[in-house]
Amino acid sequence: MSESLKKHIQKLIAINDDDCTGILSYFTMMKATKKEDLLTAGKICKSNFFVSKGCLRLFFVNDKGVEETIQFALEHWWLSDYTSFSAQKPAEFFIQAVEKSEIMVLSFSAQEEMLRRFPQMERYFRLVHQRAHAAFQFRIKFLYTLSREQLYRDFARRYPEFVQRIPQYLLASFLGLTPEYLSEIRSRKIS
């Protein structure tokens, strides 16, 4: 489980095996079952999650009681409610395992201590968040320009495996579609 995190760190920054071992000692490993809750809105988000295997999602519950998915995290992605995590104040989002998952969990205090001892990890997390920042710039562009059907087609083209893998009602909520409309789109042939 820790091997995939080690590989990811060594892909982004230059770091030796000994330091990596020290860094990994700040994490706890966790196996989550499908639909297991890792964060509930109203509670403080105490952890930053790295997905070794499986998939997590960040969502909220709208006024009508419907869950709306903001982000998915597949293998090698980080996920947290960063407003709650950074300030250690109550979260507005939920985090849940979409499927059976293996997760490397870094608590807020462990992260702070680890960054003090291994400041080179600041670069790693800078790159992780800079990539997320870049991805969100495009996400907003797509939300502004593509029709709902185009959003799905574009997503399916870029992440074909993902579309096969996750439940369709979750994909629908992520793309802002009703499950019925998504099913209709999928059954249509592309002209």
Next chain:
Amino acid sequence: MSESLKKHIQKLIAINDDDCTGILSYFTMMKATKKEDLLTAGKICKSNFFVSKGCLRLFFVNDKGVEETIQFALEHWWLSDYTSFSAQKPAEFFIQAVEKSEIMVLSFSAQEEMLRRFPQMERYFRLVHQRAHAAFQFRIKFLYTLSREQLYRDFARRYPEFVQRIPQYLLASFLGLTPEYLSEIRSRKIS
């Protein structure tokens, strides 16, 4: 101009005045006129911009030739096309000064060299991007849940000065409204 950046750095990380002077030497200062272009889509985004005074925006031009604003950067915000900047490949976005602005400009090569010499700045940028990541999680939530009118009311409540300051057609494009509809909303009393 550099004083506001120095203050911002010292607010986020512990750093002495001498190191700050060394860090600031990697920046160039720039005065931009209203509507001056700092990045054009198709060109490589060579710089990361810190706004000391004024306001920048990141936008793209849609299929109909209409500009759509993705992000604004007011005083003490950073802005760049982070996909283009990180990989030094052609940009898909434009960056323009919304009003007369004073900007601290950090080129890609200067940033890399500065981070090698002052690795504590990795923490500063990690915090900058982590905040942006957190802000985008909420931005998506608002886009999914609020009506266009609520988006404007929420925005005006949180950033009253900003709404007074920037041209209404830009605010409309940022909120995904037509300028006419925004004007209609503004003229309505809140019940």
